[in-house]
Amino acid sequence: MSAGCKDDVRTPGSSQTTGRLMKLLVVDDSEFEHQVIARLLQGMEGVRVAFASGGVAGLEAVESETPDVILTDLFMPDMDGLELVQRVRKRRPGVPLILMTAFGSEDVAIQALRAGAANYLPKKDLARDLVGMVRQVLDVFNADRRRQQLFQCVERRESTFDIGNDPNLVGSLVQLLQEELDGLGVLDRPAQIRIRVALQEALVNALYHGNLEVSSELRQEDERIFFDLAEARRDREPYKSRRIRVLTRLDRRSATFVVSDQGPGFDTSRIDQPIDPEDLLRIGGRGLLLIRTFMDEVTFNSTGNTITMVKRLSPDADA
Numbered sequence: 001m002s003a004g005c006k007d008d009v010r011t012p013g014s015s016q017t018t019g020r021l022m023k024l025l026v027v028d029d030s031e032f033e034h035q036v037i038a039r040l041l042q043g044m045e046g047v048r049v050a051f052a053s054g055g056v057a058g059l060e061a062v063e064s065e066t067p068d069v070i071l072t073d074l075f076m077p078d079m080d081g082l083e084l085v086q087r088v089r090k091r092r093p094g095v096p097l098i099l100m101t102a103f104g105s106e107d108v109a110i111q112a113l114r115a116g117a118a119n120y121l122p123k124k125d126l127a128r129d130l131v132g133m134v135r136q137v138l139d140v141f142n143a144d145r146r147r148q149q150l151f152q153c154v155e156r157r158e159s160t161f162d163i164g165n166d167p168n169l170v171g172s173l174v175q176l177l178q179e180e181l182d183g184l185g186v187l188d189r190p191a192q193i194r195i196r197v198a199l200q201e202a203l204v205n206a207l208y209h210g211n212l213e214v215s216s217e218l219r220q221e222d223e224r225i226f227f228d229l230a231e232a233r234r235d236r237e238p239y240k241s242r243r244i245r246v247l248t249r250l251d252r253r254s255a256t257f258v259v260s261d262q263g264p265g266f267d268t269s270r271i272d273q274p275i276d277p278e279d280l281l282r283i284g285g286r287g288l289l290l291i292r293t294f295m296d297e298v299t300f301n302s303t304g305n306t307i308t309m310v311k312r313l314s315p316d317a318d319a
Contacts, residue, residue: 021048025067027058055079070097089116151183156251194294201287210261211242265304
């Protein structure tokens with residue numbers, strides 16, 4: 001069993017576990033505001049508060065130890081909150097930022113929200129709303145942590161997905177499967193990325209080349225022709241009724257992915273030919289080359305519209 005599945009140790013009289021605390025970074029050039037915020041959050045369980053005196057110092061703190069959430073003043077002399085939001089979103093897109101705004105700065109706050117800030121809090125309302133807002137973020141943080149712990153507890157998981165021809169769903173499914181694989185804790189980051197690439201290629205192939213029957217040759221000349229035709233066929237029969245079916249079997253020894261589309265398939269006679277590096281230069285051959293390179297076993301059904309991919313996750317897994 002993974003170490004992440006061990007029961008959390010609770011401190012006497014506390015509802016919080018002794019797991020990692022959420023780090024809140026407060027960025028403000030005013031020492032007085034530091035004191036106010038520290039007093040308001042004093043005694044709040046599950047949160048570790050750090051302070052940075054200005055935008056530049058805040059950005060340095062983010063680089064040295066990524067926080068879980070940032071509470072920043074909007075107006076600071078060296079770097080305002082809007083610029084900090086933009087830079088953090090570029091470097092650490094997963095870190096939410098909450099703005100503290102003074103009276104009359106709503107227009108700039110709206111700009112920051114559009115740039116990616118998660119929320120804003122007028123300074124005049126700090127005493128009333130700060131604890132509640134931080135608690136909301138803490139609830140999300142704890143829920144995400146528990147979700148990660150549950151993924152680490154997986155010994156074996158089988159799932160079946162049936163999705164339509166929506167590129168956004170393809171991306172979301174790849175992300176979900178990636179999280180499940182990450183939770184097993186048996187692959188390093190490069191291996192995780194390779195599996196993600198192979199899954200993406202298999203699902204994209206099922207969508208565009210399988211169900212929508214759009215030829216890769218169209219992309220050689222102009223990608224817009226390829227995607228315009230695909231978009232048009234998503235609303236036309238027989239294409240729009242076709243589905244993509246994905247079966248997954250995960251355990252700590254191997255991961256198996258079976259991707260099926262409802263298109264006519266293709267001639268699989270060339271599948272067993274040696275990998276040709278020149279396929280990297282051909283849009284139509286790149287996906288299959290990547291799949292065969294990154295997975296340990298790749299097979300197709302007789303009609304070519306179902307691909308089975310196996311990745312061995314431990315040395316003693318069956319070859």
